[in-house]
Amino acid sequence: MASSSRASATSPVRIFSRVCTSKLSKQAKQVIANVYARTRMRFPAKCVQEVLSVVSEDTGVSPRTVAKLKAECVRGNLVSPKRRPRDVTISSTRTVKHDSFTVHAIRLKVQSMYAKWEIPTLDSVRKAVNEDDDWPNFTKTTLWRLMKDMGFTYDKRIRNLGIIVWHRRYLRAIKEFRRQGRGESLMNFPGMCDLSVAALFTRVNWQSWSVDTFL
Structure with a gap:
């Protein structure tokens, strides 16, 4: 009980539960800075710590964060937080999802069609692959994307x-x-x-x- 009362004494009450203070945008920083400046004008007799507490209660951020934003305004313009680059997991690609045996077998199917003087279309390759019980059945979209990842290029016909x-x-x-x-x-x-x-x-x-x- 004592720990919860101590936390409530230091942390401001958030009226909006979805407020996230881990990374404040430039617009949010500007709003907090405006609230701080307006509070200083309304209560000129209050000290800085008291103004920080009032702004903290009004905005839902800690007094320490308000003090950091005040110092940032003094140094110069407010800046937006740096965006963290998105982590791309290679495990979701089709060449990793399907083993090397399947990829090599599809490549051999295409090469065998060229050896027979046949044109390897998407439908013909899909039919040849799905007829084999040892391989998984591919949809046209999945097979097209997989062959694109394997290095094949797709060419549209120019004559009927x-x-x-x-x-x-x-x-x-x-x-x-x-x-x-x-x-x-x-x-x-x-x-x-x-x-x-x-x-x-x-x-x-x-x-x-x-x-x-x-x-």
Whole structure:
């Protein structure tokens, strides 16, 4: 009982229970400084300690804190407290949550698709991974973020599948026309009015013809 009465004698009564004095913002410091200056004007006969006690009761902070703010005002402008940098825990990342076996297996799936001349889209990789019972089932968002953490880059398609079909028909027509010796008939092939389109189909950029792919 004696300890509680001693604490109440030194600590001010807080009308608002959510007041936190561990770190006062610049605005809160300015309010306390204004209350102190106003109290000094209202009670000019009181000493500094008595004014600090009155301000402490009005603001809900200790007299020592009010004295520190008074000294800070005398030294210069009030400053905001330094923000502590947020601690980033690496345990929440996907590359740590999933073991190295799973990460390496997904990488091998993507590489095997390139070896088969297949385009590793997000749907195809997810289907190949989820078909294996030894691996956890991934959603599209989780798999996309995990592959991004693994270093894969995502590239949007720039040409639709219809152009691929047209290109294959064009190559078959060229082969057939050359076999028949009808080189002049190539201009009669549907779509040959735009020869610049045919120049775009090279063996180098075949990956950009199809759907969205991981590189």
